[in-house]
Amino acid sequence: MHKTFYIAIMFIVPFLVAVTHLSCKRDITKIEEGGRDYASRDESALNVRILLLDRVKKAELSVDGRYQILGGLSNVVDEGVKLDKANVFIENGWINLGGKRHYNSELRIKDLGGSGIVLDSIPYRGEIRILPQTDKEFSVIEEINIENFVVGVLGCEMPNSWEEDALRSQAVAIRTYVENRRKAKKNEPFHLDKSELAYRGMLGETAKSVKIVQDTAGIVMAYHGEIFSAYFHSTCGGHTEDVNLVFGKEKLPPLSGVKCGYCENSKYYTWSVNIEKSSILQKLQKAKVNVSNIVSVKTVNHGPGEHGSEVEIIAAKGKELMNANRFRLLVGPNNLYSTAFTARNNGKNITFSGKGWGHGVGLCQYGVQGMAKKGFNWREILGHYYPKSELRRIY
Ligand SMILES: [Zn+2]
Structure with missing residues (x-):
């Protein structure tokens, strides 16, 4: 964020x-x-499992201190005082770590010295698990105390x-x-x-x-x-939003939206951005949203925080109604800051004027x-x- x-x-x-x-x-x-x-x-039940890499073909791993590598839950297949940068990849369905092939369905890397396990330049405190997914791809999960x-x-x-x-x-x-x-x-x-x-x-x-x-x-x-x-977000722009309206989830009093009144100091409290129409079209078409030649865009079904739950895109031929959050994520959440906006067609660009940054819930x-x-x-x-x-x- x-x-x-x-x-x-x-x-x-x-x-x-x-x-x-x-x-x-x-x-x-x-x-x-x-x-x-x-x-x-008990303590062991307080771990959370985070998907760090999903179906990748390679990664780089190192440990600047004592480590242990387990095949499965308890079978130690390697250990040492320092693991230099090692490439991880899948070779005929088996894990290759630093040039050594392991005939295990999973590898667990434990950092015993407390320096962390560095995966693709980011150090992680928890245990790192490497799980083959196909003959060429693997996923990486970190298991860490909550x-x-x-x-x-x-x-x-x-x-x-x-x-x-x-x-x-x-x-x-x-x-x-x-x-x-x-x-x-x-x-x-x-x-x-x-x-x-x-x-x-x-x-x-x-x-x-x-x-x-x-x-x-x-x-x-x-x-x-x-x-x-x-849920949480950067800036609501004056009033937070109802989870039912934004995500279509069941209504819940703690997530029903409240008057904020404390975020005026955010530079995203109100904003205005120009986004090229051709760039929006390209992103929508890539996601198989059937539009061409955008004439206008507007949000509909507003909540108390003025975030739209849907976006209506009027094109030269017909119109398209789509989930506002999806529209924002497709156009780019770091360009189109929220779904509380009005839009003006300027020919080459669309000018979006809005408030807040994030989904608003x-x-x-x-x-x-x-x-x-x-x-x-x-x-x-x-x-x-x-x-x-x-x-x-x-x-
Ligand atoms: Zn706020």
Whole structure:
């Protein structure tokens, strides 16, 4: 979501696991202990599986410290004090790692020294699993403790310099989102695709992000005891949006949309961009949307945040109605910032004027920072953006 922050984070020296315990004030009187289906758990159950690479033909892997390679769950097939850069590829259906062929259906690489496993230049804290998919392709899954994962995502989703209560709110929203996916996909090979959240492994870790996540360790949001999909986005533009309108998902009070009023400082609060008509057409046609010669574009079926649920494209011949979110993702989410826009045909270009950045559902990141600056604490902030939600400590 915030690409510039990745770059900033690249230069932050990683990182310290040994963090002193937090001194922040914490009022747990409003936090319920336990939750449905989460009454007891052991440590090993707190891992989350992230799809890092999907059906690729090659990757590069290294470990700057002690490591172990397992074929399957417990069979050690290799170990050493340092793994130099090694190419990974599939050879006749078997995994080749650094020139050595392994006759295992899966390889698990464990970092025993704590420096992380570097996969295609990004260091990861969890265990890396290589899974052949075809005779030539493989996928890579990271299995990592959920709290460590929240630390990594927090550092990429929100600037480290922001208010601590803004960061705590974001951490709880991330943990809630991840727990929801963990439960929904508990029997699947992975819980989350890396692209669902901003995540760059250990590059997102800082001393502050570790401390912030510890402040709220194990705390999630629920509605009537159920951990929900706590969506978040950069800037709502004044009012957050109803999940039913944006994603077509079942209505839920915490995701029904609220007046924000705290994100005016975002440079995406209002915006205007010119996008070449030919570029839009090309992207739509590539996705098999049957349009040519666009005359006008407008959003329809607006929610309280003025995001359209659909886009009507009038072409020289006929018109096309499509899901607004899909239209935005096809045109480019970093060009067309939101679906709360009006459009004007300028001949060669279409000028989109709109507000907000992102889908508009759930927590508004710039709004959270605005509330924290005004002195609201993280529990109040979450209560505002996810109305009627409850806080629960599940482990
Ligand atoms: Zn907002």
